[in-house]
Amino acid sequence: MKVKVIGIGNPLASDDAIGLHVAHRLLKMSLPDNVEVIAAESAGPSILESITGADKAVLVDAVVGGSAPGTVHRLSLDDIQTGRCKIRSLHEIDLSDLLRIGQLTRPESFPKKLVILGIEVADTRRYRQGLSNAVRNAIPQIVRAVLNEVTSELASGR
Numbered sequence: 114m115k116v117k118v119i120g121i122g123n124p125l126a127s128d129d130a131i132g133l134h135v136a137h138r139l140l141k142m143s144l145p146d147n148v149e150v151i152a153a154e155s156a157g158p159s160i161l162e163s164i165t166g167a168d169k170a171v172l173v174d175a176v177v178g179g180s181a182p183g184t185v186h187r188l189s190l191d192d193i194q195t196g197r198c199k200i201r202s203l204h205e206i207d208l209s210d211l212l213r214i215g216q217l218t219r220p221e222s223f224p225k226k227l228v229i230l231g232i233e234v235a236d237t238r239r240y241r242q243g244l245s246n247a248v249r250n251a252i253p254q255i256v257r258a259v260l261n262e263v264t265s266e267l268a269s270g271r
């Protein structure tokens with residue numbers, strides 16, 4: 114089973130960069146051979162290429178859902194389409210729309226399982242580097258959530 118973890122974010126937009134920070138932390142870890150980690154500074158069409166061929170994709174991105182900053186939400190594509198949480202889209206195209214397009218146009222290569230780990234953000238001002246304290250302090254919890262997603266698939270053999 115091929116699992117791809119994609120951390121999405123803009124490094125020049127404060128908390129929006131959380132996905133990149135998580136991806137960089139994961140890239141320093143020893144992960145199983147069937148797990149690929151990608152740091153994506155764009156949530157544009159390249160995301161569809163990144164998840165192609167995965168049995169499971171775990172996307173890590175900033176969200177606005179009304180919870181305390183640093184809260185980790187485990188979301189499905191349906192959750193973000195129905196408005197449970199809004200992916201904080203500072204990217205070229207709304208991530209939920211992009212994923213739905215990929216699911217409809219490339220069903221044979223779209224991951225059978227898609228999980229979005231959305232991190233509630235406090236600050237996404239452009240041209241400001243660095244995470245807010247609440248979001249930075251959540252990185253270990255987010256990394257554990259990603260590892261749980263990866264290891265649950267490996268343990269079940271699915």
